Amino acid sequence: MMRAYRCLPVVLAVLLPTTANAACDPSFVEGSNVVNLRPSGSFDNQQLIEPFGVRVRNDGDEVCTLRLGVGRTLTATSSLFPAYSLTGPNGKQTVSGITIPSDTAGFGHEFIVPANGEVSIPYEVRMAVGWGAEAGIYVDELVYQLFDAQSGSAIENQKIQLELDIPQTARIRFAGASGADGPARIEMGPISTTAPTRSPPFALRVLSTSAYRIDLVSLNKGALRRTGSRDLIPYRMTMGGQMMNLSGAADSVRVGSHTSSVGDVHPVTIVINPNPNYHAGDYSDRVTVTVTTI
The missing domain is CATH 2.60.40.2310 (Immunoglobulin-like)
Structure with a gap:
């Protein structure tokens, strides 16, 4: 006996709930x-x-x-x-x-x-x-x-x-010096042969956001050199009342805190002792001033 079978496929559908978006999230x-x-x-x-x-x-x-x-x-x-x-x-x-x-x-x-x-x-x-x-x-x-x-x-x-x-940063300004378009200049004028010659009022104003150091280096080691010759006239420099030694590689002043909004003023004085044996002429020196934050 032969029997025929017909298969009826059954599909089961599983309906999963959809996730609705939040109204405002x-x-x-x-x-x-x-x-x-x-x-x-x-x-x-x-x-x-x-x-x-x-x-x-x-x-x-x-x-x-x-x-x-x-x-x-x-x-x-x-x-x-x-x-x-x-x-x-x-x-x-x-x-x-x-x-x-x-x-x-x-x-x-x-x-x-x-x-x-x-x-x-x-x-x-x-x-x-x-x-x-x-x-x-x-x-x-x-x-x-x-x-x-x-x-x-x-x-x-x-x-x-x-x-x-x-940031740590600093700036130098000069008061009482000429030469606005170039290096600051201090004019000593005629050198007296009988009394000390003093510079006109001059100062460094330093603005800094941290403690700082001022370094000074003299081209002629603390002396004025006559133009076109080897003649030298020594001078003394004080800054803020402190005698500066310009005869070596450099001399420095340290300040242990940042400045106010108007800065720190360091008065500078230059003194040349009298000497009748100095030769006439124009004398000069170049002092490089560097401020470094520390």
């Missing part, structure tokens, strides 16, 4: 961030301006209406961090000290993030950085808090560290 793009503030080498009347942005994304399928507040973490701030202003989308921000992120409630700028989109909220730090600042790295910490604009509930916070790097 906001978050910060970065968990934390650092804004580097680095002044240029010149500290004269410098206004430091540094823009940055706070990025917020929305992984949901509906528009988010949010509010962004900002405050400072006082426990993470250097005591010598300079005063600064923070400008945001609504203009200048009032940045109060906070101890916990939820203290930022009540602050903020309202904005919209499109579905599955991202926005960057622009901010700008401004501060005056000039002579009188001490070299080093200073930090200030901002805390940005994200809120739901309707409910006012806190969503997330992000820390942004402002890091100010003041």
